Amino acid sequence: MTAGQHRHDRDGATIAAIATPPGPGGIGIIRISGPAAGSILSELFIPHRQKPRVSHQLTYGRLVDPASGRPLDEVMAVFMTAPHSYTREDVVEIQCHGSFLVLQEILGLVLKVGAVAAEPGEFTKRAFLNGRIDLTQAEAVIELLQAKTGEGMQLALSQLEGGLHERIVALREALIAIKAVIEVAIDFPDEDVEIIKPRQMLNDLQGQVITPLNDLITAAERGRIFREGISVVILGRPNVGKSSLLNSLLQEDRAIVTEIPGTTRDIIEEYLDIRGIPVRIIDTAGIRQGAEAVEEIGIRKARQKLASADLVLLVVDGAVALTEEDRALAEIIGGQPAILVVNKIDLAPGKDLRPYQTDFPRFAPVAISAKTGQGLARLEAAVFAEVSGGGEPWEPNACVPNVRHAAALAGALAASRQLEGALRENLPPDLLAIEVQAGLDHLGDIIGETTTDDVLEMIFTRFCLGK
Numbered sequence: 015m016t017a018g019q020h021r022h023d024r025d026g027a028t029i030a031a032i033a034t035p036p037g038p039g040g041i042g043i044i045r046i047s048g049p050a051a052g053s054i055l056s057e058l059f060i061p062h063r064q065k066p067r068v069s070h071q072l073t074y075g076r077l078v079d080p081a082s083g084r085p086l087d088e089v090m091a092v093f094m095t096a097p098h099s100y101t102r103e104d105v106v107e108i109q110c111h112g113s114f115l116v117l118q119e120i121l122g123l124v125l126k127v128g129a130v131a132a133e134p135g136e137f138t139k140r141a142f143l144n145g146r147i148d149l150t151q152a153e154a155v156i157e158l159l160q161a162k163t164g165e166g167m168q169l170a171l172s173q174l175e176g177g178l179h180e181r182i183v184a185l186r187e188a189l190i191a192i193k194a195v196i197e198v199a200i201d202f203p204d205e206d207v208e209i210i211k212p213r214q215m216l217n218d219l220q221g222q223v224i225t226p227l228n229d230l231i232t233a234a235e236r237g238r239i240f241r242e243g244i245s246v247v248i249l250g251r252p253n254v255g256k257s258s259l260l261n262s263l264l265q266e267d268r269a270i271v272t273e274i275p276g277t278t279r280d281i282i283e284e285y286l287d288i289r290g291i292p293v294r295i296i297d298t299a300g301i302r303q304g305a306e307a308v309e310e311i312g313i314r315k316a317r318q319k320l321a322s323a324d325l326v327l328l329v330v331d332g333a334v335a336l337t338e339e340d341r342a343l344a345e346i347i348g349g350q351p352a353i354l355v356v357n358k359i360d361l362a363p364g365k366d367l368r369p370y371q372t373d374f375p376r377f378a379p380v381a382i383s384a385k386t387g388q389g390l391a392r393l394e395a396a397v398f399a400e401v402s403g404g405g406e407p408w409e410p411n412a413c414v415p416n417v418r419h420a421a422a423l424a425g426a427l428a429a430s431r432q433l434e435g436a437l438r439e440n441l442p443p444d445l446l447a448i449e450v451q452a453g454l455d456h457l458g459d460i461i462g463e464t465t466t467d468d469v470l471e472m473i474f475t476r477f478c479l480g481k
């Protein structure tokens with residue numbers, strides 16, 4: 015099945031939606047796509063100067079209710095003829111004042127004269143179904159909209175420009191060349207000359223398929239944190255400076271800080287950017303014995319957050335000796351990735367950190383002062399090193415497959431390895447053909463050629479309305 019064979023959910027319908035976010039703004043945009051887009055515009059829009067409609071030209075005029083003749087807003091409208099548009103269909107965009115009421119009224123009229131309300135992602139889905147972009151590029155659109163760091167944005171952009179698409183197409187071409195030879199061998203079983211030259215084929219398979227597949231899978235693993243981000247939990251006994259650490263990382267007074275132990279009782283979650291990694295940082299209630307009821311609930315929540323954390327910052331008070339509670343917390347953290355943060359170093363300048371390694375052999379200690387900011391850069395570097403496996407910051411134009419792609423790449427790799435084994439054992443060509451086809455199908459899933467409708471559905475419902 016090719017992209018064109020996926021059925022349009024609503025063949026022939028003209029769809030419309032508000033494309034700008036709700037709430038007052040400078041301008042608001044209504045987007046219409048489909049065969050009736052142009053006639054809907056003609057019905058509702060009175061240009062300031064009557065002249066023939068020119069594609070891709072912004073025209074000033076008034077939006078009027080044809081039933082009553084009542085003007086709704088002064089607008090700029092643009093008509094884009096198929097196939098030179100986002101969806102490859104006729105597209106109209108109406109720019110009005112960014113009032114949600116105005117937008118709703120205009121959308122109401124557009125629907126009344128023949129459009130249907132678009133579903134989330136339906137414009138981009140049409141761009142995909144009409145072959146303007148492949149599935150990896152459609153996914154890149156969502157990632158671009160949702161990117162939280164500059165690096166995430168760069169990754170999305172290079173995928174939108176077809177970086178991953180090209181790599182997958184090259185892999186498929188290599189497999190198709192191998193398939194062609196195998197098919198000849200199936201068609202001419204009695205040829206004297208050996209059609210399949212296993213040495214040559216194994217070489218091609220390794221160099222053009224297996225090695226590049228491995229590279230892409232590695233990139234997906236390394237890049238996952240840049241796409242999805244990580245969650246970091248700040249843990250420690252009361253009053254060691256957990257909330258102060260959160261505040262200094264965020265560079266704002268987000269959490270309440272007092273000298274009274276047990277200040278934080280609920281979970282506080284914020285986002286920050288550590289060298290391009292979107293980090294959800296979570297401040298928790300100090301964990302101790304004998305806490306009263308509300309605090310106890312906070313402690314329970316802290317333990318839950320710990321379970322799903324990618325990294326733990328265990329904070330201790332560097333101005334005093336370690337306590338049994340500190341050691342108990344290390345026990346709770348167990349084998350999870352963690353960094354020991356020795357806080358309040360301003361009160362103990364030049365403190366020797368080596369003894370901490372005896373107590374916490376698994377954790378690398380970093381001395382900081384949440385109060386003065388000393389050591390924070392080193393802590394950020396330690397966080398980055400811990401979660402990126404010591405890797406370099408991401409280079410621009412890198413090709414980083416997402417989780418869905420990675421699963422399909424793994425499937426393609428498994429099929430290629432099967433093919434490799436079958437070639438080595440000189441198995442008959444029809445068995446080889448099965449493995450080649452399996453590899454091709456997995457790659458087809460990535461770019462959307464063989465993707466099932468429910469997977470498509472899952473991808474496009476992640477979009478917002480009007481995109």
Ligand SMILES: Nc1nc2c(ncn2[C@@H]2O[C@H](COP(=O)(O)OP(=O)(O)OP(=O)(O)O)[C@@H](O)[C@H]2O)c(=O)[nH]1
Pocket residue numbers: 250251252253254255256257258259270271272273274275276277278279298299300301357358359360361382383384385386
């Ligand atoms: N001198 C100094 N004091 C600090 C530092 N970090 C925090 N403090 C002080 O330590 C006290 C406790 O800080 P918090 O950030 O509220 O500690 P916490 O770990 O969040 O405490 P709970 O929420 O009660 O568990 C406050 O009086 C802070 O001003 C630091 O680096 N140096």
Ligand SMILES: [Mg+2]
Pocket residue numbers: 256257258269270277278298299300
């Ligand atoms: Mg606190």
